[in-house]
Amino acid sequence: MPTRRDSLALLAAASTALLSGRAFAQAIDLSPEQPGRVRAPRDEEAIRLIAKDARFAKDGVFTVGNNTGRFPFAGYASDTRTVIGAEPDLAQLVADALGRRLEIVSTSWADWPLGLASGRFDAVISNVTVTEQRKEKFDFSTYRKDLLGFYVKKTNPLVIREPKDVAGLKIIVSSGTNQEQILLRWNDQNVKAGLKPIEVQYYDDDVVLYLALDSGRADAYLGPNALLSFKAAQEGRTRLAGNFSGGWPVLAEIAVTTRKGAGLAEGITHAINTQIRNGTYAKALARWNLSAEAIEESRTNPPGLPRA
Template sequence: MLTRRSSLALLAGGAASALIPAGAFAQQGVDLSPEQPGRPRAERDEEAIRLIAKDAKFARDGVFTVANNTGRFPFSGYASDTKTVIGAEAEIGQLVADALGRKLEIVPTAWADWPLGVVSGKFDAVISNVTVTEQRKEKFDFSTYRKDLLGFYVRKDNEITIRDPRDVAGLKVIVSSGTNQEQILLRWNEANVKAGLKPVEIQYYDDDVVLYLALESGRADAYLGPNALLSFKAAQEGKTRLAGNFSGGWPVLAEIAVTTRKGAGLADAITHAINTQIRNGNYAKVLARWNLTAEAIPESRTNPPGLPKA
């Protein structure tokens, strides 16, 4: 495993932060203003409102209170005023809030804190790249709004294509330790080796700067990670490209969803609201604004099959 220190020794040379500053985003056409004039807005959806259970309770009157683990575009980040939350998830939340006739309030929340906050009623929902799983369905209801995709990204001039496990045989692939994508890559590698194919050389980095230097210098062939994050970075910088993607629950379909307390009486209303926005085109506009079109779903579903507990 390559540590930050050993990787820097291999890839000596100055590098700027891997997190693109707000100014750079602005220069590359991403609107970071707190006003967000281009954000799609929805009309009040009376049918969605009728689907709210009569005994449903919101955290605040007239407000749709949403927890969000703010900090990474295109999901969510801060506007140029350093306090307004913007991004794809904020915009999905805005569409739902508008449809339900409520004002949106986004509460930046640590990932570990959202489950208790939703269960206790502090938040009406969490919109924060939460994948539907069978275990989570025991405590939460889900209204899907995006596919959970992983992507292989390569240097822009690298012509390789990765469509199935055999395509990674013999490649040098970067992946983050302890992630779902690492487990998938390890399973692929194990199957390839059993089939007599060359093993994958798996590389780990604990520094994003070094990681991308490895990819751009040719020390690594591909980087496997969340498609949304890597697609957005590729679109902004133009240094990498998508070589192939697949479900984050491979071989099972995985979906991202608005998450509410189980039995809170909100899920059917939210699902209907999202489907209205899919039909009228607002949903597609949100995904396009944040380079997430590849993760679009044709229809929102309430509590679909989730990733298995195993």
């Protein structure tokens, strides 16, 4: 689990960075004020689509749970308190559209389902992928494609395009994630084909994880492409060896997550679509180098990743 100290270490590296090509074209703004954050006008139709009996955690506030600590999704600003990043920017657009003040509540990944179900926050905006299992308890409003990436030590020539390319390799992945499910399916497919099994590795500490890549104890790290691309650009220690949809072999999407039947999803979906049409959505993604993961239309409860 990344700590605030880990986040601040990344902030220190990012504060002077100027990236080119596919990375950032200008220095990253880490100020708590976020003057470049894109804002949205009030969306009366989105407000109308919120159920009349919908309950919010606080009057006049859109309270959002977020697993804070990893850029570009969300991390702490230079004041070490304010949460900034791509997810807070998206949350701000939705809050503005609904005519509410945004409040971000930092929570662990393991705790967000309970926090949402208990009403501690109205929505979770924290790189949550739509799955059929999650749809049993939650509603979804999609806002970004889910892309995964295999990242390796910068000097490692490894290229990964298909399941057989990882046979016999030592691969790091986070437990309980959809990328873990995909990697295990790839492994099953390879073993049945007579190929060597994958050695799956799990780490709770990012420092230890990247030491494993540096030392050769692990061959690759499979995770959210946006997150790993950001880190690779900042530190120059790793590179992309291959990427694919987080729903391999089908499309997977990231979504604003709300309580099942809470009456919020349709309004949030409409708010996102309004921002897609008027261009503010594209600007918000571009701030954090996520344009490649933009969607053409937000959908409420689309087909999700199937059960494992």
